[in-house]
Amino acid sequence: MLKDDILRLKKETKTIILAHNYVESDVQDIADFCGDSLELSRKAKDCDASNIVFCGVRFMGETAKLLSPKARVIMPAANAGCPMAEMCQADALRAWKADNPDAYIVAYVNTTAATKALVDICVTSGNAERIVTKLDTNRPIMFLPDQNLGANLNRKLGIHMMLWNGYCHTHNHISTNDIQQAKVLHPDSPVIVHLECKPEVVEIADAALSTAGMITYVRNSSAKSFIIGTEEGMIYRLKTLFPDRSFYGLPHPILCPNMKRITLPLVYDALLGKGLEIQLPEEIMQRAVLPIERMLEMS
Ligand code: SF4
Incomplete structure (x- = not known):
């Protein structure tokens, strides 16, 4: 079986497989570790593996x-990118910075x-609130690229960060109507949505969290069932962790097509070194790690 072959090859090649909560269920099953961006960043930092197969989108790799x-970091699906990450290109940000030299950039x-x-600093949906609250700056703040996450933080914290005009197609697509319909179908289930959803969706949900935050919420809740407003892979993850609870999706499937590009045959090929190896210019490596390290220190 392919799963057995993957597990054997993983051992033979001393590879660690990291997988985001949104990938297909069979890929989650063979991963050494599943998590959200923050958890996977920490794992990548702490593991001393010489080979990492990263089942996620390119920015994560x-x-x-x-x-x-x-480490040699291999992406199983070379074409798995994050459209939201592409909405803030370095050239556009460089031009914006030239016009706004005083801005502090989150x-x-x-x-x-x-x-x-x-x-200046990176955040994830799991630590954004904590980090933005602690920022000690009098400079105007630009939050990029997700205007929904930024707007949700502005509203919750009563602040006025400038917002880049990026968004996640998958989460931006979720409407208040979807939430209302799901509530009618499952009236006793709290609604948990991702912080990348629009502010009006967050407003009518019971909680807006990162995927790791959703796991903690369910663990600490006495409810028996939940409505989950994020990519469907998370529903599988929650069902695996909490088999005695029920999890419902929204009236239409919430899918990230890029995460779904990662399949077991591609993971197998990646273990043979056939995927896309992440290679970055040295000057980018040296500069880009700084805002991530700042984030890890503060979270
Ligand atoms: S779910 Fe949205 S933010 Fe996450 S990888 Fe897919 S497109 Fe990007």
């Missing part, structure tokens, strides 16, 4: 490479390494 520069970790090389 780049982050793993920045934190574990000696970047969601969903950014390319080239863009990270131009920012």
